[in-house]
Every structure is written in C-alpha cells, then in structure tokens.
C-alpha cells in the first residue's frame with residue numbers, strides 16, 4: 112500500500128512531513144505540542160490499554176489528517192471532543208473530523224486504544240515496546256514509538272509529554288520524565304511522569320520491572336535488579352565522574368535527572384532515551400568492560416536528545432558525537448588518548464572496501480559502524496585542525512545555541528564556519544566517500 116493513499120488518505124503535505132529515510136512515518140498538516148498519555152499495562156497478559164490526548168496546531172486547514180499507530184484496536188477517536196471517523200491500517204490512523212480544523216487552530220485528538228503492544232519489526236529487528244522475561248521495555252530508535260502511542264513519528268517533531276501509567280504493584284515503572292505523582296490502587300500502582308523539555312517520540316520510553324531504585328548522587332539514579340546491585344555499583348562506579356567530565360567539556364547536563372536502567376535480560380545494544388539510558392544485564396561484568404558505552408549513552412543526552420536530528424539523514428550528529436565522547440572519556444579516565452583511538456579507527460576504516468557518505472548514509476547504513484567511527488574521526492580532524500580551545504568552544508556553543516531544538520548537518524557547517532575556515536575539511540569528511548588523511552596539528 113502506498114503511504115498517504117487510502118479512503119481517508121491525507122494528501123502528503125509540501126512541508127516534508129515524512130522522514131526521507133522512513134517515508135511511512137510522520138504526518139503532515141499539523142504540529143504536535145503535547146501528548147497526554149494515560150496507560151494501563153498488565154504484565155502477565157502483556158496487554159496495554161491507553162487513552163492519548165494529543166494537542167496539536169494546524170499548519171493548514173485540515174479536513175483529514177493522520178497519526179502513526181501500531182497494531183492496536185482503536186475504540187474511538189474524538190477531535191475537540193466530537194466523535195470523528197477513522198480508519199486504521201498499515202500503521203496509520205487516518206482521521207476525518209466532523210468539521211475541518213481551521214488553519215492556525217490548536218486542537219485536541221483523543222484516541223482510545225487497547226491490545227497487545229507489538230514492536231515495529233523491520234531491518235533493525237523489533238523496535239519499540241517489547242516484553243522482557245518479567246516486565247517490559249521501550250527502545251524506539253528509530254521507528255518504534257507507534258508501538259505504544261499514537262504520534263507524529265519524526266525525530267524533529269518534538270513535543271512535551273505527561274505519561275500516567277498503571278501497572279501491577281510489585282513492579283517499578285520508570286518513564287522518561289520527572290516523577291510528579293504516585294498513587295496506590297488495589298494491587299496496582301499508578302506513576303505519573305512529566306516531560307517538559309521538547310522530546311522526540313522515539314526518545315520516550317517506559318521501563319517496567321522488579322527494580323531497586325539506586326541513588327547515584329547529584330542528578331543521577333538507577334533502576335537495577337536487586338541481585339545485580341553489587342556488580343552494578345562497581346561497573347557504574349565512575350558515573351559521577353563521567354557526568355562531571357562531560358559537563359566540563361560539553362556544558363551543563365540538559366535535563367533535570369539522568370536515570371540508568373539495567374534490565375534483567377540481555378540486550379544487543381544499550382539505548383538512549385530522554386534523560387535515560389537502558390542497558391542489558393550482559394553489559395555488566397564486574398570489570399567495567401562496557402564503560403565506553405556508558406559514556407556513549409550519557410553523551411546522547413546532549414547529542415540526540417537535547418539537540419535532535421531534524422531527520423534521520425543527519426544521524427552522524429547523534430552517533431559520531433556520542434562515539435567521540437567515548438574517546439574523550441577514555442582520555443580523561445586514564446585510558447588511551449583520543450589521538451590513539453582516532454589513529455586506530457582511521458587505520459581500520461582504511462581497510463574497509465565499502466565507503467559511506469556520512470552526511471547522508473542512506474537508510475540501509477544509518478546505523479553502520481562507519482557512520483559512528485567516521486563521524487567521531489570528523490570531529491577529531493576538526494579538533495586537530497583548530498586546536499583544543501577553539502574546538503571545545505565550538506562544541507559548547509553548538510550545544511548551548513541549539514538546546515532542546517532540532518539540528519542538521521548544514522547547521523553544524525554554518526556553526527563551525529564562525530570559528531574557523533573548515534568548509535573544505537567538513538566537505539571531505541562528510542560529503543565524499545573517500546577517507547581523508549587525518550590532519551596534523553598546525554597544518
């Protein structure tokens with residue numbers, strides 16, 4: 112089925128309302144301002160019932176519009192309190208309000224839905240709401256958000272959130288946000304989390320499990336299975352120091368709190384969410400083997416979460432920067448210097464026959480390790496060229512000026528240009544497939 116075509120098919124807007132890499136995701140004609148989600152989850156039966164109230168502003172007159180929503184049974188849709196017609200298939204909830212929404216109007220879409228949450232499957236495996244052995248997790252990058260709530264699923268479509276979630280009492284529920292209320296019911300607990308910073312749908316997350324909540328000092332906490340507390344305390348023992356280092360290099364941590372979740376299941380890769388990172392039990396081994404990943408995920412709070420890519424073509428702005436933070440942490444914590452990491456990875460990439468243009472790697476390669484490593488090498492090349500003082504000033508002002516906004520590679524080029532004539536360097540590293548030589552300082 113062609114996206115955007117159907118009995119109630121919205122005409123694809125001229126406002127680039129879908130993502131170039133994920134054209135089935137994203138919707139035109141409105142901007143979401145706020146999501147108010149009221150969810151009830153039964154762990155044993157893996158059943159989710161939800162009421163979503165989406166507040167949006169029409170950017171054109173709307174006789175119909177759509178939201179992204181996975182395989183739930185939709186029980187009813189109201190627009191500004193009036194019952195609306197809808198169809199729901201192939202991940203699109205298409206809505207025809209009783210009367211058109213006028214251009215510029217702020218309106219509400221009320222969706223009631225229920226069913227078994229099913230992750231969005233595809234080239235990256237199962238993404239989104241997923242069952243754990245005893246609980247659930249949400250890891251939505253890049254396209255899993257519709258697996259648990261109706262949304263405009265584009266990274267640049269950032270909004271605020273209020274999430275109320277009721278789950279069986281023995282379980283701890285951690286949602287990406289600040290806990291503002293907690294209530295006890297009969298056999299249940301209700302948790303209310305507020306996310307006031309603009310947040311991309313893919314960065315919203317829910318973690319449900321039998322977790323101990325552990326204070327990591329200052330603005331950090333963790334949710335950890337009881338039996339893993341000792342090994343966690345060792346492996347994440349430098350979390351405070353890591354936060355101090357990244358704040359010194361990048362500027363203030365962008366959210367009120369950082370929560371580390373360790374699931375009692377193995378996970379392929381850790382994943383970032385807003386003010387949160389999620390690790391599997393396999394990322395603990397009592398030897399800090401995976402500490403570089405802790406630095407990577409923490410760095411995503413600046414690169415990816417506060418500064419969010421306008422669309423997925425710009426993925427290196429997330430992954431190249433987070434990878435470079437691994438090297439920065441290594442240097443600061445007694446490991447190899449960034450120069451050593453850069454030389455090693457440059458030599459490795461030079462042996463690969465495949466070349467990737469990292470400013471637009473293509474959907475097949477957006478999570479290719481080359482994007483991560485060459486992205487980091489680009490930053491290292493820039494740093495070598497301009498020197499530490501200019502490089503870190505450039506980085507900190509990039510973070511400060513785009514705080515809680517969306518960014519593109521061209522924004523970064525424009526920003527870098529203000530500090531030094533580096534257009535040629537960035538073009539060679541970002542836009543051409545050939546791997547440039549690493550610059551030598553002062554040349």
Ligand SMILES: [Zn+2]
Pocket residue numbers: 407411429430433
């Ligand atoms: Zn990453």
